[in-house]
Amino acid sequence: MRSFSDLLDTAVLHKGSLKKIESTLPVPASAEELQAKPNSFFLSVMSKRVFQAGLKHSMVEQRWPHFEKAFDGFDPVQAAMLSDSDIDDLMSNKDLIRHLGKMKSVRNNASMVLEVCREYGNFGTFLAQWPSDDIVGLWTYLKKVGTQLGGMSGSRFLRMAGKDTFLLTNDVVQVLKAEGVVEKVPSSQKELKATQAVFNQWAEESGRPLCQVSRIVSYTVMAEVLT
Structure with a gap:
């Protein structure tokens, strides 16, 4: 599995500079x-x-x-x-x-x-x-106890509310599949825990919150013309 530093280098290549990336990163609420x-x-x-x-x-x-x-x-x-x-x-x-x-x-x-x-x-x-290192557990809670908070709705609600979380967007899932973490969109507890473990590793390596790791990971598969 690639290190976060390698992923960041790829993201910078796609976006043009680290400064451009930093300007788009979400900041979680304290x-x-x-x-x-x-x-x-x-x-x-x-x-x-x-x-x-x-x-x-x-x-x-x-x-x-x-x-x-x-x-x-x-x-x-x-x-x-x-x-x-x-x-x-x-x-x-x-x-x-x-x-x-x-x-x-x-x-x-x-x-x-x-x-x-x-x-x-x-x-x-x-x-x-x-704890953010078990954010998938919070997703599961919202899905189980809440109404219509399954799928992406639980994690997107948390992002909108300011709670630190990663998102399983199409780009992020593509990276997870390429890295051999999952074979499809994570849905089982085993797949979600494996995904959490990878994001915990990237967050520890980078010193960044999950939301920023998630955004940067998504940039590694963006195909765009650099200007």
């Missing part, structure tokens, strides 16, 4: 920053990611102020108390994206947020305390 965010922030971001799945992201962004208003700022207590009649009313709101399954996921995920808060005090503390 533990303190995650803990300072209100629970409504996490439910809003979580819900936005659910609605983005399979849809044009710009369209969801454009509609999101209407969602914030319709869901009263995504207060988890209020969202968890939504009745089926309330959901029906939301489904009749033409300013929203009227997908019943995704609409119901807001209520279900609000209940998950509240359950986590009963143990950790707030959702941000829960995320902050989850």
